[in-house]
Amino acid sequence: MASKNKKLNLKDKYQYLTRDMAWEPTYEKHEDIYPDESFEGIKILNWDQWEDPFRLTMDTYWKYQAEKEKKLYAIFDAFAQNNGQQNITDARYVNALKLFLSGISPVEYAAYQGYARVGRQFSGAGARVACQMQAIDELRHAQTQQHAMSHYNKHFNGLHDASYQHDRVWFLSVPKSFFDDARSAGPFEFLTAISFSFEYVLTNLLFVPFMSGAAYNGDMATVTFGFSAQSDEARHMTLGLEVIKFILEQHEDNVPIIQKWVDKWFWRGFRLLSLVGMMMDYMLPNKVMSWAEAWEMYYEQSGGALFKDLERYGIRPPKYQDVANAAKNHSSHQTWATFYQYSQATNFHTWMPQEDEMAWLSEKYPETFDKYYRDRFEHWDKEQKKGNRFYNNTLPQLCQVCQIPNIMTEKDDPTVFSHRQVKHEGERYHFCSDGCCDIFKNEPEKYIQAWLPVHQIYQGNCGGADVATVVEKYYHIVPGVDNMEYLGSPDHQRWLDIKGLKPLSTSRQKKTAA
Amino acid sequence: MSVEIKTTSVEPIRNTYSAIARRFGDKPATRYQEASFDLAATTNFHYRPLWDPKRTLNDPTRTALRMEDWYAVTDPRQFFYGAYVGNRAKMQEAAESSFAFCDKRNLLTRLPEETQKQLLRLLVPFRHVALGANMNNSKIAGDSTATTVSQMHMFAATDHLGMGQYLSRIALLLDGSTGTALDESKTYWMDDELWQPLRKLVEGILVVDDWFEITLVQNVLLDGLMYPLVYDRMDAWFGEQGAEDISMLTEFQRDWYKESLRWTNAMIKTVVAESGRNREQVQSWVKNWEPMVYEALKPIAQATTGLDALDELRAELSVRLKKAGLESTGVQA
Amino acid sequence: MSQKVFMAFQDNDNARYLVEAIVTDNPEAEVQHSPAMIRITAEKRLVINRETMEETLGRDWEVQEMLLEVISIGGNVDEDDDHFIVSWN
Numbered sequence: 001m002a003s004k005n006k007k008l009n010l011k012d013k014y015q016y017l018t019r020d021m022a023w024e025p026t027y028e029k030h031e032d033i034y035p036d037e038s039f040e041g042i043k044i045l046n047w048d049q050w051e052d053p054f055r056l057t058m059d060t061y062w063k064y065q066a067e068k069e070k071k072l073y074a075i076f077d078a079f080a081q082n083n084g085q086q087n088i089t090d091a092r093y094v095n096a097l098k099l100f101l102s103g104i105s106p107v108e109y110a111a112y113q114g115y116a117r118v119g120r121q122f123s124g125a126g127a128r129v130a131c132q133m134q135a136i137d138e139l140r141h142a143q144t145q146q147h148a149m150s151h152y153n154k155h156f157n158g159l160h161d162a163s164y165q166h167d168r169v170w171f172l173s174v175p176k177s178f179f180d181d182a183r184s185a186g187p188f189e190f191l192t193a194i195s196f197s198f199e200y201v202l203t204n205l206l207f208v209p210f211m212s213g214a215a216y217n218g219d220m221a222t223v224t225f226g227f228s229a230q231s232d233e234a235r236h237m238t239l240g241l242e243v244i245k246f247i248l249e250q251h252e253d254n255v256p257i258i259q260k261w262v263d264k265w266f267w268r269g270f271r272l273l274s275l276v277g278m279m280m281d282y283m284l285p286n287k288v289m290s291w292a293e294a295w296e297m298y299y300e301q302s303g304g305a306l307f308k309d310l311e312r313y314g315i316r317p318p319k320y321q322d323v324a325n326a327a328k329n330h331s332s333h334q335t336w337a338t339f340y341q342y343s344q345a346t347n348f349h350t351w352m353p354q355e356d357e358m359a360w361l362s363e364k365y366p367e368t369f370d371k372y373y374r375d376r377f378e379h380w381d382k383e384q385k386k387g388n389r390f391y392n393n394t395l396p397q398l399c400q401v402c403q404i405p406n407i408m409t410e411k412d413d414p415t416v417f418s419h420r421q422v423k424h425e426g427e428r429y430h431f432c433s434d435g436c437c438d439i440f441k442n443e444p445e446k447y448i449q450a451w452l453p454v455h456q457i458y459q460g461n462c463g464g465a466d467v468a469t470v471v472e473k474y475y476h477i478v479p480g481v482d483n484m485e486y487l488g489s490p491d492h493q494r495w496l497d498i499k500g501l502k503p504l505s506t507s508r509q510k511k512t513a514a
Numbered sequence: 515m516s517v518e519i520k521t522t523s524v525e526p527i528r529n530t531y532s533a534i535a536r537r538f539g540d541k542p543a544t545r546y547q548e549a550s551f552d553l554a555a556t557t558n559f560h561y562r563p564l565w566d567p568k569r570t571l572n573d574p575t576r577t578a579l580r581m582e583d584w585y586a587v588t589d590p591r592q593f594f595y596g597a598y599v600g601n602r603a604k605m606q607e608a609a610e611s612s613f614a615f616c617d618k619r620n621l622l623t624r625l626p627e628e629t630q631k632q633l634l635r636l637l638v639p640f641r642h643v644a645l646g647a648n649m650n651n652s653k654i655a656g657d658s659t660a661t662t663v664s665q666m667h668m669f670a671a672t673d674h675l676g677m678g679q680y681l682s683r684i685a686l687l688l689d690g691s692t693g694t695a696l697d698e699s700k701t702y703w704m705d706d707e708l709w710q711p712l713r714k715l716v717e718g719i720l721v722v723d724d725w726f727e728i729t730l731v732q733n734v735l736l737d738g739l740m741y742p743l744v745y746d747r748m749d750a751w752f753g754e755q756g757a758e759d760i761s762m763l764t765e766f767q768r769d770w771y772k773e774s775l776r777w778t779n780a781m782i783k784t785v786v787a788e789s790g791r792n793r794e795q796v797q798s799w800v801k802n803w804e805p806m807v808y809e810a811l812k813p814i815a816q817a818t819t820g821l822d823a824l825d826e827l828r829a830e831l832s833v834r835l836k837k838a839g840l841e842s843t844g845v846q847a
Numbered sequence: 848m849s850q851k852v853f854m855a856f857q858d859n860d861n862a863r864y865l866v867e868a869i870v871t872d873n874p875e876a877e878v879q880h881s882p883a884m885i886r887i888t889a890e891k892r893l894v895i896n897r898e899t900m901e902e903t904l905g906r907d908w909e910v911q912e913m914l915l916e917v918i919s920i921g922g923n924v925d926e927d928d929d930h931f932i933v934s935w936n
Contacts, residue, residue, distance in 0.1 A: 062606050119656070
């Protein structure tokens with residue numbers, strides 16, 4: 001045997017230390033060990049052609065991740081010990097965290113479960129190991145987010161029961177159904193949905209705005225966990241692109257299947273990100289960039305380069321990309337308007353933008369804000385000052401697929417609500433768009449199962465017949481404390497106390513809190 | 515005036531999240547608690563999985579066992595992600611310096627040819643068993659419902675991957691990083707009579723569907739016999755063959771196994787104590803699998819330590835199971 | 848159509864060395880400073896060379912160390928012992 005040891009290069013070392021541990025079974029049938037690998041119709045001729053993204057062996061993984069965690073928890077401790085929550089720009093900002101903890105952290109956990117599962121399902125050991133590493137990373141994110149927000153939860157309302165609410169609250173069915181959809185699909189669709197469409201194409205639009213927003217608003221804990229999590233994300237994004245290229249290179253029959261999934265998951269992701277758009281444009285006291293600017297930078301520019309690269313495989317940009325691009329100037333305003341009206345049923349506060357914020361919106365959305373949205377917002381603001389803070393007590397109709405209320409408008413006419421319907425086995429189903437309607441038509445037997453919160457309330461499955469009971473008893477949202485108007489809320493009062501400021505005139509408070 | 519107000523405004527309005535307070539009261543919670551309880555979704559799932567349409571996502575019936583609350587199974591080590599990687603980073607640092615030491619001094623390549631061959635035939639193939647363990651634990655992490663249970667298995671999955679990698683590196687030290695020793699070692703795993711019962715067992719576990727049955731067979735019965743056999747008894751035997759240096763390259767596994775007993779024992783005890791029904795089910799799995807595990811390891815023990823060593827370990831396992839209220843048949847404990 | 852690749856790093860001390868090394872090897876690269884992050888874009892291709900990093904840092908440096916600082920990547924990744932390349936075909 002050789003006596004001289006030489007340093008392995010990364011690729012060879014990784015090959016020896018991962019895939020080479022696998023073997024082709026002879027005592028059990030391949031398909032009994034990997035029963036979920038074929039039903040989606042994806043053809044894999046040779047798993048050996050899998051390119052490992054980031055060849056981290058476990059020892060290196062433990063070393064680097066422990067280093068990241070050490071830094072992160074040192075900052076969490078310092079943040080809590082110094083009452084860092086007092087250094088944020090304004091307590092309105094905390095509502096972005098409430099949205100994050102109830103909308104995003106639970107899906108990090110769902111991603112963990114999904115990757116753990118596909119980390120067993122594939123017969124290619126390289127792919128399995130990559131998925132397992134992402135699984136444990138996603139667990140990390142779900143857990144560090146609990147810890148990052150833990151201190152905020154002690155000082156502000158609305159953060160206290162996020163995972164519980166994620167299973168129940170009406171608008172949280174938007175992210176929940178998105179991940180349920182991916183997890184209930186086969187392993188290849190799961191990777192196309194989460195690794196490629198979500199992580200690679202859209203994740204920058206989720207994390208970078210949230211984390212830059214935190215940095216602009218003095219939130220040290222969130223900036224730190226966010227960027228620390230994003231350093232895992234760079235590995236996940238690389239996996240996302242490798243997955244797609246690998247599947248496409250394996251067999252030409254895979255191309256139309258992947259295209260259909262890219263279309264579907266782009267559209268679902270785009271709808272899900274409406275919540276982020278509203279957060280950026282309306283919930284950050286100090287703004288980073290507008291949603292439209294973020295969309296241009298991270299989708300139109302980066303996504304454009306990506307889909308140009310994928311042309312050679314016969315993949316075209318996602319269907320209805322044009323509708324999504326046009327919506328960048330509208331969706332955040334429409335979404336905020338909806339949450340403002342239904343704030344009696346959310347786990348966070350809403351408010352009307354102040355004058356300087358309206359001016360910023362006009363500047364960032366010169367074609368749309370003044371023309372379509374300003375009047376309504378000024379009217380609501382005026383009514384609120386008169387003591388008539390507007391709450392909408394009718395329940396909205398939800399899209400059968402994305403589960404967002406049908407509040408979005410037509411691409412060519414922002415004064416007309418976009419609404420589609422389909423009859424399936426005698427039942428009529430409603431959709432927000434052609435994108436969602438197409439998704440339904442491709443798999444109606446899946447989407448008829450959707451747990452639509454508004455239907456469920458009407459059917460009496462949410463602990464009561466009226467919204468107030470549902471919100472309090474079934475959602476665990478404390479009315480007037482966790483939700484409704486920000487001005488005059490306990491969070492607002494507390495913030496004024498912290499800053500040594502006087503509360504607003506009591507008459508306004510009473511009415512707004514009522 | 516504002517100073518007074520500021521004093522009250524730094525007082526917390528609650529001590530922890532509601533889900534944690536419902537379990538432990540509204541008092542300051544540990545990081546383990548906030549990271550490990552009630553994170554997983556439990557209700558209102560939207561779509562049935564295409565890969566298992568009879569059940570929902572996060573369906574507690576993916577095992578035959580029933581628990582009032584699966585979060586009753588907790589980790590005595592209190593590992594959440596950060597605590598876990600911090601611990602393993604320290605262990606890998608020690609392992610790394612051992613490997614570097616062996617490499618620098620050529621401690622393995624100086625061994626007689628015959629001993630080197632023994633390492634490739636009798637030790638290194640356990641890396642394939644590690645990969646099976648990795649797959650099984652990843653499945654359990656995906657199928658089990660409570661985070662306290664699921665995360666322990668995710669950590670075990672990555673641990674086994676890491677331990678398989680350490681075993682592989684022993685071969686890479688022997689062959690000068692050309693991979694030839696790993697190729698040779700793999701032919702033993704695939705074709706050598708000695709390994710076939712174990713390979714058959716490992717493949718057999720990979721087709722089990724019930725996740726608790728898998729954790730019992732993999733993490734309690736198989737690891738419970740195999741780790742002390744390989745890293746304690748066979749380690750001593752290798753020492754007798756003049757390969758005592760190999761011991762420092764498997765220190766990780768020894769520490770790991772000792773630590774893993776904490777959570778596997780706690781898990782089995784809690785689940786069996788829950789109900790007579792659980793006890794009977796687990797008992798029937800033990801009855802079915804324990805003899806198979808023993809038989810699978812027999813040829814390896816016979817070729818190395820002798821069968822007595824395995825029998826002793828089998829008796830120790832029997833004592834361990836007895837503490838959890840289980841009997842293993844065929845052994846005079 | 849322009850096809851930009853990018854890498855983004857946390858804005859910290861380690862990243863400053865990375866940025867310096869990248870700018871040395873990719874003179875056409877554009878560096879943008881955003882809140883808490885640094886984003887580097889270039890047409891088609893960006894490379895980090897281990898050798899340049901080692902010169903910049905004055906110590907041994909492994910390519911995978913960049914994983915501690917990187918927060919986002921746009922482009923196909925090619926990584927080995929000596930370099931980290933992000934590119935579009």
